[in-house]
Amino acid sequence: MWWARPDDWRPELESLLDNAERERLGRLRRRRDRERFVVGAALARTIVADYAGTAPARIGLDRTCADCGAAHGKPRVIGCDDAVELSISHSGDRVVVAIALGKAVGVDVESPRDDAAQLLELVDDVLRPEEARRLRALPANEQAAGFLTYWTRKESLLKATGEGLRLGLASVAVTGPGEPPRLLGWSEATGNVEGATLADLRPGAGYVACLAVLGGVTHVVEECASDRLASIAA
Ligand SMILES: CC(C)(COP(=O)(O)OP(=O)(O)OC[C@H]1O[C@@H](n2cnc3c(N)ncnc32)[C@H](O)[C@@H]1OP(=O)(O)O)[C@@H](O)C(=O)NCCC(=O)NCCS
Numbered sequence: 001m002w003w004a005r006p007d008d009w010r011p012e013l014e015s016l017l018d019n020a021e022r023e024r025l026g027r028l029r030r031r032r033d034r035e036r037f038v039v040g041a042a043l044a045r046t047i048v049a050d051y052a053g054t055a056p057a058r059i060g061l062d063r064t065c066a067d068c069g070a071a072h073g074k075p076r077v078i079g080c081d082d083a084v085e086l087s088i089s090h091s092g093d094r095v096v097v098a099i100a101l102g103k104a105v106g107v108d109v110e111s112p113r114d115d116a117a118q119l120l121e122l123v124d125d126v127l128r129p130e131e132a133r134r135l136r137a138l139p140a141n142e143q144a145a146g147f148l149t150y151w152t153r154k155e156s157l158l159k160a161t162g163e164g165l166r167l168g169l170a171s172v173a174v175t176g177p178g179e180p181p182r183l184l185g186w187s188e189a190t191g192n193v194e195g196a197t198l199a200d201l202r203p204g205a206g207y208v209a210c211l212a213v214l215g216g217v218t219h220v221v222e223e224c225a226s227d228r229l230a231s232i233a234a
Pocket residue numbers: 037040041063065067068072073074075087088089090091107108109155158159160161162163164165166
């Protein structure tokens with residue numbers, strides 16, 4: 001797991017983007033969205049390139065969407081002989097890239113929300129009835145963070161399989177806050193999710209993040225990538 005921040009953005013990082021990514025970047029209006037996108041794309045290439053012993057510019061990311069063919073889907077690595085799988089997530093002041101060898105990964109980070117009441121209006125769309133019941137049994141001041149724990153556990157799984165939010169977060173049953181992260185059931189899963197492993201990450205104050213690995217994981221290493229990105233800019 002490699003963590004970075006939108007503040008790691010440097011103009012030099014944009015030179016690593018391909019044409020499709022530049023087109024998407026051109027459609028992003030808010031500066032923070034642009035920074036998150038560039039840092040995620042540059043970081044993904046850099047980390048894979050370091051692993052493969054090549055230059056970041058030699059690593060391609062194919063984001064062809066399985067639904068519509070546009071370049072906004074699950075990223076797939078091109079230009080690396082080994083079966084490197086990756087996932088990108090960004091929210092608020094965090095950007096994260098997960099990589100694994102030969103196993104599909106999905107990562108999701110969510111930033112703390114100012115408006116807990118608005119967030120909790122989504123409970124019945126995102127959680128199964130039993131999950132919603134357990135969440136509402138928590139003290140009121142723990143419910144927003146608890147909800148994001150459920151959310152990131154579910155979304156990381158949906159990103160590992162490549163379904164994304166197309167399937168709906170309520171299609172996945174997971175353990176909740178205070179319990180070790182685990183997939184409990186997923187009737188609509190298209191791939192083999194039997195050995196899927198979840199790991200809660202440490203994104204820092206107020207943030208919640210989860211990693212899903214299809215086929216299991218024995219250990220997770222979390223590193224800060226800011227210095228690495230700065231070295232590219234230099
Ligand atoms: C992928 C998705 C779950 C992202 O959720 P999010 O919380 O807004 O954003 P995150 O920062 O956590 O993740 C975004 C990253 O997920 C990745 N991603 C996109 N689609 C993905 C998919 N189907 N599976 C796995 N990862 C995906 C991309 O790397 C993207 O980063 P990028 O902007 O650098 O390309 C959501 O956008 C989605 O479900 N998209 C697919 C459905 C859809 O809307 N399709 C568009 C119409 S065809």
